[in-house]
Amino acid sequence: MKIEVINFTKSIGKINVLENMNALLKSGNIYGVVGKNGSGKTMFLRMIAGLILPTAGEVRIDEKVLGKDISFPNHLGILLEKPSFLPHLTGYENLLMLAKIRKVTRNEEIQSCMNLFDLDWKSQKKFKEYSLGMKQKLGIIQAIMENQQIIILDEPFNALDESSVETLRRVLEKLKDEHKLIVMTSHNKEDIQLLCDHTFTISDGKMIDS
Numbered sequence: 001m002k003i004e005v006i007n008f009t010k011s012i013g014k015i016n017v018l019e020n021m022n023a024l025l026k027s028g029n030i031y032g033v034v035g036k037n038g039s040g041k042t043m044f045l046r047m048i049a050g051l052i053l054p055t056a057g058e059v060r061i062d063e064k065v066l067g068k069d070i071s072f073p074n075h076l077g078i079l080l081e082k083p084s085f086l087p088h089l090t091g092y093e094n095l096l097m098l099a100k101i102r103k104v105t106r107n108e109e110i111q112s113c114m115n116l117f118d119l120d121w122k123s124q125k126k127f128k129e130y131s132l133g134m135k136q137k138l139g140i141i142q143a144i145m146e147n148q149q150i151i152i153l154d155e156p157f158n159a160l161d162e163s164s165v166e167t168l169r170r171v172l173e174k175l176k177d178e179h180k181l182i183v184m185t186s187h188n189k190e191d192i193q194l195l196c197d198h199t200f201t202i203s204d205g206k207m208i209d210s
């Protein structure tokens with residue numbers, strides 16, 4: 001798959017939160033998006049996910065224009081800040097419910113994904129009782145469990161303990177080998193250097209290095 005960002009500008013009020021962005025992303029690569037707090041990294045992810053529409057320019061997913069030819073990229077798995085799940089259900093019940101929508105993920109796959117990240121799928125603990133890191137892991141699992149072609153992860157390493165960081169690194173390498181297109185933000189240089197084939201640096205809504 002191919003994502004092309006062409007002269008994309010997004011203005012909110014008088015501010016350009018993204019300004020004249022250009023980028024090309026292809027399957028089989030991990031892309032890192034870096035920059036200071038408030039520079040526009042999350043906006044960049046929202047842009048390629050079709051969650052914000054341009055003031056000018058466009059995003060093409062395999063030649064289809066987002067917001068015109070298609071509303072959202074097909075085959076998208078996404079983790080945005082603060083994953084939202086139903087508080088009164090367990091983690092497993094939340095994932096089961098989401099899996100029912102597209103009907104592509106088997107229960108066993110959810111169970112093994114939870115095991116991989118050291119979450120007990122049989123636990124009766126409700127989502128509202130989850131710790132920050134447990135919530136993060138559930139969000140990661142939801143983004144990858146449907147085996148989507150494009151995987152967008154906003155700060156996926158946030159709040160993870162050391163062994164889960166290792167697990168996630170291995171998972172992302174495997175997804176790359178399976179020819180997925182992965183885009184992630186991180187404030188951690190080591191994660192970016194170890195994993196990413198290409199880095200986009202954003203400053204004040206502008207791409208300063210690509």
Ligand SMILES: Nc1ncnc2c1ncn2[C@@H]1O[C@H](COP(=O)(O)OP(=O)(O)OP(=O)(O)O)[C@@H](O)[C@H]1O
Nearest residue numbers: 012017035036037038039040041042043044185202
């Ligand atoms: N709903 C909104 N309305 C107006 N401005 C917004 C809105 N959401 C974000 N912004 C602004 O857009 C800019 C980019 O925000 P963004 O969330 O993309 O930053 P970021 O690089 O992801 O930051 P961080 O590292 O803190 O997560 C910031 O100046 C922010 O204040």
